[in-house]
Amino acid sequence: AGCALWPLWPAKRSSGSRLEDLGWSGEACNGNADIGILAIIRCLLFVGIWVCSSRWYGAKHNDRVRVALWTIGYTFMSLLSVKMIVVASCGAESRWPEMGSGRAGLVMIFIPLVLGLLFVHMECTRLEGILKPLVEKSADLEAGVTAPLLGDHKKTEEEDVKSQNLFQELVRLARPDAAIMWVALVCGMAAAVLSGLIPMYAGQAIDYAAIDSNRSMFTKAMVLLVLAAVGNSVLVTGRGGLFSLLGYKLSVRIRHQLLASLLRQEIAFYDVTGSGSLSSRLQGDTTSVSQAISLNVNVLARALMQMLVVLFLMAKTSWRLTVITLVVVPVGAVVTQAFGARYEELQKSILTELAKVNSSAEEALAAITTIRAHAAEASTEAFYVQGLARVFKLQVTQTLVYCGYICFCALAPNATLIGVLFLGGHLVLEGVLSAGELVSFILYMQTFADGFQSLGYGAASISNARGSVAKVAELIHRKPQIEEAGHYKADHFDGHVELRSVSHSYPTRPDSNVLEDLSVEMRPGEVVALVGPSGGGKSTIMKLLQRFYIPQSGRVLFDGRDISDFEQHWLKRNVGVVGQEPSLFDRTIRRNVIFGMEPEDGMEPPTQEQIEEACRMANAHDFISGLPDGYDTVCGENGVQLSGGQKQRIAIARALVRNPKVLMLDEATSALDAESEALVQEALERCQKNRTVLVVAHRLSTIKGADRIVVVKGGRLVETGTHTELLAKSGIYASLVRRQMQGMGSSLSLASEG
Numbered sequence: 001a002g003c004a005l006w007p008l009w010p011a012k013r014s015s016g017s018r019l020e021d022l023g024w025s026g027e028a029c030n031g032n033a034d035i036g037i038l039a040i041i042r043c044l045l046f047v048g049i050w051v052c053s054s055r056w057y058g059a060k061h062n063d064r065v066r067v068a069l070w071t072i073g074y075t076f077m078s079l080l081s082v083k084m085i086v087v088a089s090c091g092a093e094s095r096w097p098e099m100g101s102g103r104a105g106l107v108m109i110f111i112p113l114v115l116g117l118l119f120v121h122m123e124c125t126r127l128e129g130i131l132k133p134l135v136e137k138s139a140d141l142e143a144g145v146t147a148p149l150l151g152d153h154k155k156t157e158e159e160d161v162k163s164q165n166l167f168q169e170l171v172r173l174a175r176p177d178a179a180i181m182w183v184a185l186v187c188g189m190a191a192a193v194l195s196g197l198i199p200m201y202a203g204q205a206i207d208y209a210a211i212d213s214n215r216s217m218f219t220k221a222m223v224l225l226v227l228a229a230v231g232n233s234v235l236v237t238g239r240g241g242l243f244s245l246l247g248y249k250l251s252v253r254i255r256h257q258l259l260a261s262l263l264r265q266e267i268a269f270y271d272v273t274g275s276g277s278l279s280s281r282l283q284g285d286t287t288s289v290s291q292a293i294s295l296n297v298n299v300l301a302r303a304l305m306q307m308l309v310v311l312f313l314m315a316k317t318s319w320r321l322t323v324i325t326l327v328v329v330p331v332g333a334v335v336t337q338a339f340g341a342r343y344e345e346l347q348k349s350i351l352t353e354l355a356k357v358n359s360s361a362e363e364a365l366a367a368i369t370t371i372r373a374h375a376a377e378a379s380t381e382a383f384y385v386q387g388l389a390r391v392f393k394l395q396v397t398q399t400l401v402y403c404g405y406i407c408f409c410a411l412a413p414n415a416t417l418i419g420v421l422f423l424g425g426h427l428v429l430e431g432v433l434s435a436g437e438l439v440s441f442i443l444y445m446q447t448f449a450d451g452f453q454s455l456g457y458g459a460a461s462i463s464n465a466r467g468s469v470a471k472v473a474e475l476i477h478r479k480p481q482i483e484e485a486g487h488y489k490a491d492h493f494d495g496h497v498e499l500r501s502v503s504h505s506y507p508t509r510p511d512s513n514v515l516e517d518l519s520v521e522m523r524p525g526e527v528v529a530l531v532g533p534s535g536g537g538k539s540t541i542m543k544l545l546q547r548f549y550i551p552q553s554g555r556v557l558f559d560g561r562d563i564s565d566f567e568q569h570w571l572k573r574n575v576g577v578v579g580q581e582p583s584l585f586d587r588t589i590r591r592n593v594i595f596g597m598e599p600e601d602g603m604e605p606p607t608q609e610q611i612e613e614a615c616r617m618a619n620a621h622d623f624i625s626g627l628p629d630g631y632d633t634v635c636g637e638n639g640v641q642l643s644g645g646q647k648q649r650i651a652i653a654r655a656l657v658r659n660p661k662v663l664m665l666d667e668a669t670s671a672l673d674a675e676s677e678a679l680v681q682e683a684l685e686r687c688q689k690n691r692t693v694l695v696v697a698h699r700l701s702t703i704k705g706a707d708r709i710v711v712v713k714g715g716r717l718v719e720t721g722t723h724t725e726l727l728a729k730s731g732i733y734a735s736l737v738r739r740q741m742q743g744m745g746s747s748l749s750l751a752s753e754g
């Protein structure tokens, strides 16, 4: 309380009355020369005490308290500033010459300005405080991006550094369009200057017309006014258009960079990061990042430039009126924001309550027979009415807040206008200010208030986008945690495949070994069937052979060379894969067949003959030719426009068009009708000729046809041999076969055996 009242107390008691002492009488003060200096020292001390105490209190309690404290502090600071204006205006020149010379005026303008900036800073901090937990919460919910990005869920120092580098990140993203940005900023700067000149020329025109009656000067002022207005509109258009262009360019670039980075991440990254959260990064976050840069930088830059220009012109016109404006405008902005925040809070509560009420009504209508059976109509109705009453109560509060808000909105600008007119009118009467200058000032004031509001809006929006910028930037910069493959391309490839003493655990479960010291060799041209109970590690072997993961120990070799040495495009051309669930893209059949072999992939695309030959081998050519658009038929999202069997056959054709030396097949277990299954099966058998084939087999017929059967259980190779040899052993394989023969399992990899 002492702190709060101190600034209001006169610097030094004088013999005159309190009002005289403050200089309201308009006569010279009776105080001493140090009155102004003392006031400034007090003011600075007050700011110091207030900032420290509110920070301390805010840290201990919450942001609302801090903002409330700040508001109280600001109010008293404003009163102090008003007092200082009065003191400075009361003819203190006689005792403190600087007071009248304008230097003190600058000091007084400076104080509220610093406070204004402090406000913006604190508002951002407050918003950040509110947003951070939300961002963290949503990240937790997504159980996604942050996990692999931040590593071990730790809130690391790295994260803090990254958030500090946010501005640098924004600059980095916008750098390729720096030229556009600079031109846009220059346009904005020039527009701001011109928009500041408009009120000035308007004031001059009034002075020349109404006071000086100077026709030629009036015409000159009007011409300049027109030029300023036209120039301003041209520049504003240029600035707006360029910033929009910048936004779109940015959005394209960020999306491109993000998808390019995502496509290069190791498969383990996707094990922990849901595709849902990644697509939300790609859609929502990229939009907010590009908007943060284009739209909000535009708003902020425009507001800042406008405010600086107008502030300069205001101070030049009348520093006394400027101080009044600097005191009142931020107060208006704070109150507006407080109202807005409360209004939104209430709106959210209303929507939540309304949703509850609606669902209770829906529930009641859906369960009408239960209600009737229990004669519970009255209590159901009462429950609904209680809900409606809660909504109504909230709506009344919201209306009160709204009334307060519109009352303030209607009153505040007029109150400011009246205040400025009152003081300005006195200055005009005393000849300190001309009528035109007063009009100019009032127009400046409006521009300044607009600028201040935009500044708050822009700062809040940028603050909102911080989370998105951080996430997008981390994803763009994320280095795949699997070392880059080599560049080896073999002149001759036999198709010899080997897993040598491989032990593997997935990064998400580093403590559980999925494969344990497993060694398998597949000689060129050999067909090897991989069987075993579910969860035994068959698919893991396939994944290691595709270098989705690097084994913890042991080696994966092709023709005796480590898989990591090979140039991956070359290897994928020589090693074909057909998965259990064929995944097709929303493109034409042709493009789906040559997937990964398009010119953009650095490959010579297969010819139409080669495509058709592959499709013939895959039993797909006939049905494709029967489609109205043939090979140009679009498959639809994930191939929805095709049947399961057709999709499988296209996937087989996709593997065969590469004419691979090694073929890896995961037999489809999903139900296909008998005809489709026969076609797929026939295609699979046909494509095994002259190739090293590794097939995760579920059907007895496939297994019987294999040169060798490898039984994997618990990550270990437990049996190997031909069908007959393994049956004779009466081991796991024999029991799996027995179970299938007895019709207890549809495949040889049922979990019950695990």
Ligand SMILES: Nc1ncnc2c1ncn2[C@@H]1O[C@H](COP(=O)(O)OP(=O)(O)OP(=O)(O)O)[C@@H](O)[C@H]1O
Pocket (backbone or CB within 6 Å): 271, 506, 508, 509, 514, 532, 533, 534, 535, 536, 537, 538, 539, 540, 541, 749
């Ligand atoms: N991406 C992954 N992250 C963590 N663990 C995994 C992952 N994929 C598989 N596993 C685990 O590894 C073990 C072996 O799985 P794998 O898919 O290789 O078995 P499988 O023999 O192919 O089984 P199925 O015949 O049912 O397909 C299982 O315990 C499984 O839970």
